[in-house]
Every structure is written in structure tokens, then in C-alpha cells.
Amino acid sequence: MLIDYKNVNIYQHSDKPVLKNVNFHVDEGEFIYIIGRVGSGKSSLLKTIYFELDIDEADSATVLDMNITGLKRKYIPALRRQMGIVFQDFQLLTDRTVEKNLKFVLKATGWKNKKEINNRIDEVLADVGLSDKKDKMPHELSGGEQQRIAIARAILNKPRLIVADEPTGNLDPETASSIIQLLRQISQTGTAVIMSTHNIPLLDKYPGIVYRCADNQLEEVTNDFNKIQLAYDDDETA
Template sequence: MSFSNDPVVKVQDACIFQDNNTVLSDVNFELEKGEFVFLIGRTGGGKSSLLKTLYADLPLRLGQINVAGYNIGNIRNSEIPMLRRKIGIIFQDFQLFPDRTVAENLTFVMKATGWKEGSKIKSRQAEVLMQVGLGSVGTKMPHQLSGGEQQRVVIARALINDPVMLIADEPTGNLDPEVSQGIFRLFQDINKKGTAVLMATHDHNLVKGQTVRVLKCEKGKLLDSTKEKFEIKTNLY
């Protein structure tokens, strides 16, 4: 499956639902390979619901969405794990197993996505931990790490299968401003190596001053900074 010429994400005339309520309607956008895009908007405005629809955690009821070569509207349950090998998902609340070491957390995900050889597992773990600046934490438990270090482990976990895109849902939401800047720079470094990034954030201080594209959930619509002008307020909740 090649993504060399096709967008990583293509959304056409989609409606995004939260339970039985429409939170976004007439959604149209594309995300190109290697692009970095912010997703902003008020709490409850549809950011998380949009992301969950992209990685098939919420059903697509109206419209067309293609992500990493998969038709989300017609995706089978058996295909969802394969979709999620093509994209890395990063959450605000880390979702690490508290009773397992960093290495064991990574191993669990790797085995669940088809890794079998112990030597290759260890080698890949070392690579992704080094990539996020955590070369020596494999034997540590999550509670022994700072919030920023735990988020770096989560990013390493998302990078395991060399995804074409990272979807990050408020990845700096639980971190202080200085640590948040470090995490943001890490996403920038990953993006520069060719991985597309779609990052939802409330921290508009991260967004201001950047030249990257911004999508904004506002009043049931998705606005695109390449098509419309809109204000980016500081820390809009």
C-alpha cells in the first residue's frame, strides 16, 4: 500500500457525531504526507470526536473518510488494528500500564501488532526510546517517570510501527508550559523526518507564532486556516 501521492487523510462531506448528536457537519479537508496540522476549538466542539472517527473508534455515519488507505466508512473490525499500525495515536492521559516497566509496556503493544522476535523487539524499542530522548528508562516503572517522560514513552509507543501519521489528542494537556514546549519540539522533529502530525490542543500558545496550518472546530463547522481567517485566542476553553 503506497501513500506517496495520496493524502494521508481525505475527508469529504462528513458529519461527525458524539452519541446521537451532530458536533461537526460538512467536514472537508485533506492532510498530506509529511504535513503538520493543529486542531483547535472549545471543549465539546468536536475535536476528540473527529480524531476518534479518523482512527475508527467512533463510527462514520455520513460522508467519506479515507485514512492511510483505509475507507473508514466501510472498514471491517478486523482491519482496525491494521489501520492503527499505519497511524500512531497519542493521548493526554498516557494510558500506560502502571504495573509494567516501560519495556514491558512497549512489548505489549509490539506483540499485539505482530512483532514476534525478541531481538528485533529489543532493538526497535531501543531505537524509538532514543528517538524521544529516553535511552535508559526501559527498566523503570511509569510512576518513576515525570509527566513529560511518560508522554515521551507514549510517543515512542506510537512510533513503534513507523506510522505514516501521528494523531495526538491534547498531548500536552497535563504538562507544564516548559515541558509542553519540549514535547512540541519532539513532534516537530518527528514531522521533519516525514511523519504527518495532526495535533489537537487547547494550548494556543503553542499554535501562535507557528506557520503551520490550523483547523478550528467552531459552531459545528471545521474552519481551515488556508481557506478562512480566524482568531486564535490564548488558551481557549
């Protein structure tokens, strides 16, 4: 099991938990949506998974086989190398080409052989359908292309897990659909994908396991259309 949370309390800027008694489990190859209105705890949950937010209260909490309650900072880099992270705003380095963005990550994570680095970059760009964009600067790419490069960056080290925080939030519906399709393809290779989203209609087109954040709780609502619809209505009125 890649993630196993049992009765976890998650805090963010308050002495009251934003999510309490969280039970959340992720296995290899699963595609998981986290839904819920703004401020319901979606991003806070994801931040605990990629170690931007500490877990201090839990019966148990493991990520990638490591107990993360009171996790020492020295262990975080090695754990992060086993996961890819995709953000809504892409977070590409704007002063360098696509190729140099990807090369920067590989070198930072210990790759040294020049041929292996170049081959891996070519592989991931082919995977996301952007082999012809290697020499482009980020500002020369569309939003959808920038997000595909962000996904290419996330899969460079063949991660066991991808965490995607609102990856379609800045994209038009057609482009958003293509990004979800790409992430679904990645999950079919065995890499689990956890994705927060407000784009509820895509859940019907690309089914997965669905968890909803509401009222300081996280609950699985995969087959509960009413609760999924509530999340959609919340977003429409927020």
C-alpha cells in the first residue's frame, strides 16, 4: 500500500483540524479524485502526502512505506524522489527551455550520465506528446502544453505516486480532458495518481475512486452520485 492513513488529524493555520479522523488508502495503479469546495481541506490533505504539512496526530500514517508522523526532514528528499507533483500553475522555470527544465530536475535528483539524461528527457516528452517542444521556452507554450511538460517533469524518475493539485484549474474543458486522459494513462502503468479537482463533470467521463472533503471529514463517495453532485453544487455557489 502506497498510502495508509488511520484516524489522521490535519491542521492548517489553526488549533482546530481542517480534516479529522481521516482514513485514506492508496494502492499501486489507483486513480483517485479528491473533491470538495474551496477551503474544505483538499490541498491540506495533499500537502501531508508530499510533506509540506506535518502530521502530528494519527493512529498511524505511512507514505511510500515510511511512517510520516513526526517525520525527520532528512528523509524527505529520498521520499519525494519516489513521487511526482503537479500543480495548477505549472511551476516551470521560466528562464530556461523545456529541455533545461527537465535536465535541472534529473541532475538535482542524482542523475549524472549525460546520455542517460538526454534519453530520459526524450522518453518523457514522447510520453506526453511534446517531443517537438524540447527547445521552447515556457512562455512559448499554451497552458495545456505547459501542464503536459509539468507532467513530464513529474514522471522523470518513474515515480510510484503522482500528486496533482487542481492540475486542470487553469485550463479550458477540452484541454482539461486531455490532461486527465494523460494522467489516467500513467496510472495504467502502475503509478498511482491522486488528483484534487473542481471539475466534477470529468469524473463521469474518466471514472476513478472519489473522496469528498466536507464538514472537516474525508469520506469515499465513489458510487454516491448525490454526494458527488453536492460537491459540484458547492463549487457552483462558492
